Amino acid sequence: MNGNIAVRLANVSRAFGTTAAVNGISLDIAKGEIVSLVGHSGCGKSTLLRIISGVETVDSGRVFLDGGEVDGATFVEPEARGVGFVFQDYALFPHLDVRDNILFGLKRRPKAEAAALADDIIDRIGLRHLADRFSHTLSGGEQQRVALARALAPRPAVILMDEPFSNLDQGLRDRVRDDTLSLLRSLDATAIMVTHDPQEALSVGDRVVLMRSGEIVQAGSPYDLHDRPENAYAAEFFCAFNKVPGQWRDGKFETILGSFAVSPGAQATGSATLYIRPRDISVSLDGGDMLARISERVFYGETEQLVLFVEGLETPLRAVVSERLPTGTAEVRISIRPERLAVF
Template sequence: MMNTRQTISDRHLELEGISRRFGNVQALDGVSLAVERGAVVCLVGHSGCGKSSLLRIIAGIDWPDGGRVLLDGREISGPAGHVEPEDRNIGFMFQDYALFPHLNVTDNILFGLKRVGRRAARERCDEIIGRLGLNRLATRFPHMLSGGEQQRVALARALAPQPEIMLMDEPFSNLDRELRNDIRTETIELLQELGTTVIMVTHDPEEALSAGDMVVLMRGGRIIQSGAGAELYERPSCPYAAEFFCSFNKVRTACRSGYAETPLGRFAAPGFADGAQATVYIRPQCLRVNGDGHGVECTVVDCALIGEIEQMHIAVAALAEPLRIRSTDRSRLRKGDTAHVSVSPEQVLVF
């Protein structure tokens, strides 16, 4: 286990009790977070949860009403003062890329290097153009570029000053799905290769889970849960965290002797008193249907093939609502068929 001294020295960025209010809206409410050097952190949550507000405060574009931001242990926002954005060595990629339409690719990249001598700026610009494979685009203007090419140029401009931290606000949301996945992977790999600490805002649960070393789930200006993506997915701290990353079948029931009793079986419910009401959360992929009589009897309500996934709704006599099942198996069942359903209990949650 890492000792305390090592943990503190590895903290690249620290947020302590950050608060921000806009009129009657509490955008951020006591947010505290420690980010290790070289980590990829994904801030995730529904629109209006405070993700972008937090990013702007880290960048220095906005000021917190309360709390402190520390970079390598030095306060850059807080009671002791405010370091201007250009003096933080923090890069920022906006959702719309914010490229200057009247400047070509080379001049867009050079714009971020105004504080560097002309010769050094040109060398750095040529280096980053070559690194990102932008040579053939160097003299083109933004309107002549595809969405993916614009994204690369925006990344090049943000990387040119060699920032220690890169902030990214929904950087891939304007791209179609297949291109988004490819460019996201390429971008994250490049930033990791450079040793850059990354803080990325997204509203996409899959993107957060796949891209982040650390995932920070926000709601109403607060952090609901943070940790490795697998931890948030497999061990959510509350119903909101569970439902953000996965849709569930929910069965309302009562607890007895440390178990939630349902028509589908008994599930461990430690900490619940006898008679306490609880909701059992069952992932659609944890249900299995079969025709061999193993499990609880059910009736197929509908069945549809969605690419490699078969999605089915089944009715169980003792449950008011049909259950949804998603599986890569082909059941060959049809609407109206009788079968049996069983549950894999290891991913069942009880709240």
């Protein structure tokens, strides 16, 4: 096994009754890599996290951590795996102060070593001023930092995070997430984060693993999954596309909006659907390939969404523009940017 691999899942499956929560998943995670596990509720991502931690056991397949097998032919108890876990509700002990919450995760270490590790992580995460406070007196963001500190203090081989920011308000969530990511990178930590939020998955992960029905739909860099989806499910998970019907002809995809050279081109035949991102519709008052009528405008501050009717197209198009059109504009010219189109 490659010495740079922190986590290896080899054809791992786990069922509950007749439901396959995880079905034949194989995945390698490198040391120092941050991976986002993303998908809708019930797709198996949290079960996969629990398998890695040892809370759930596999029905088949094998799990390796830092080169050693921990489930499959042999089983290693959760507390002996060198895994840190940050729960969605943080799971802090209300009767313990911050320092003792962190020390709880170090109870298997000699007392002097535990104290030194706790002090180190308290300083790294900036919790010194909170060390003597009880957890129930802390804000949501402070509780999240304490939970992360407790998971990181033993210097685990991998940190597992299950929806760690979902209990925070949006503005605080963004700041705490950025701080957490910065800390994990400064420690060169290996981390797996479960989320159902597409934007969070793309912004956090060095690699994103999209799951559905217990299986991996697509895995790759955030840019791969957003810009180069391999199927309709992956495309629609990360973006609200415009979908336009059409036909393959002579290696191009023909629609009422025009003919487009889209991969796989010459290998494709028959009917399919063109997927167009709202930002890939260029809008202008005078230059463009076709006329469109504005039926609705929704202002978001930095951007504006336009609902556009094009003659011959049954479903209106949605375009997102950064430059504001004059008040009262009823018609515009539009063009489709061809670089990131997809056909499924």
